[in-house]
Amino acid sequence: QQxxxxxxxxILREGEDAVIxxxxxxxxxxxxxxxxxxxxAPVFLMILLKGGEQKGHEKISASFNEKxxxxxxxxxxxxxxxxxxxFCGTAKGGGNMLTFGGGTRLMVKP
Amino acid sequence: DTxxxxxPKYLVTQMGNDKSIxxxxxxxxxxxxxxxxxxKKFLKIMFSYNNKELIINETVPNRFSPKSPDKAHLNLxxxxxxxxxxxxxxxxxxxLGQGNSYGYTFGSGTRLTVV
Numbered sequence: 677q678q679x680x681x682x683x684x685x686x687i688l689r690e691g692e693d694a695v696i697x698x699x700x701x702x703x704x705x706x707x708x709x710x711x712x713x714x715x716x717a718p719v720f721l722m723i724l725l726k727g728g729e730q731k732g733h734e735k736i737s738a739s740f741n742e743k744x745x746x747x748x749x750x751x752x753x754x755x756x757x758x759x760x761x762x763f764c765g766t767a768k769g770g771g772n773m774l775t776f777g778g779g780t781r782l783m784v785k786p
Numbered sequence: 787d788t789x790x791x792x793x794p795k796y797l798v799t800q801m802g803n804d805k806s807i808x809x810x811x812x813x814x815x816x817x818x819x820x821x822x823x824x825x826k827k828f829l830k831i832m833f834s835y836n837n838k839e840l841i842i843n844e845t846v847p848n849r850f851s852p853k854s855p856d857k858a859h860l861n862l863x864x865x866x867x868x869x870x871x872x873x874x875x876x877x878x879x880x881x882l883g884q885g886n887s888y889g890y891t892f893g894s895g896t897r898l899t900v901v
Contacts, residue, residue: 708889722889723888773819773834774819774831776821779828
């Protein structure tokens with residue numbers, strides 16, 4: 677079952693904040709976040725393994741609410757380099773196949 | 787350089803042909819994957835493979851088959867290519883952990899165009 681991401685697209689000015697959400701109808705063991713720039717491969721940002729866990733990566737952080745089967749990615753004080761498509765990936769139970777959401781296209785303008 | 791490398795980067799071929807895409811990783815990972823990314827950027831898992839288990843996404847046609855000569859390589863063979871197979875194919879690798887507890891490293895992708 678594919679996780680659902682929202683919004684599908686967002687346009688920001690440099691310095692603005694954004695939140696990308698990822699939700700699943702199935703119980704989750706882990707949530708991954710990746711960024712893909714145009715014409716390039718997806719790049720791993722972070723993984724969350726526990727309910728209620730929060731992680732940070734520079735000015736990008738994420739939370740994982742296991743009970744709600746949701747994760748959110750927070751981008752603060754956005755930079756031009758943050759532009760790209762963000763994907764969340766989820767895995768059921770102990771399975772080792774990651775299923776990705778449909779992606780959120782983020783554009784940061786000067 | 788430590789990485790996941792795929793060849794070729796571009797592949798243009800006619801319908802009905804058989805083709806292969808090669809993937810190699812030197813990261814010491816024990817699990818490798820193939821993903822298909824369509825024109826709408828949707829990333830779809832095709833296969834997951836480590837030295838113990840091959841997991842096939844049930845929606846993948848049996849014209850697609852992974853071949854792994856060793857744990858550092860996972861090649862993708864496609865028989866009787868169809869127009870709908872046109873996409874970017876990504877190889878990825880990771881350590882095997884319960885419930886995907888390790889991040890994936892992706893190759894740079896192979897853009898397959900079937901004409």
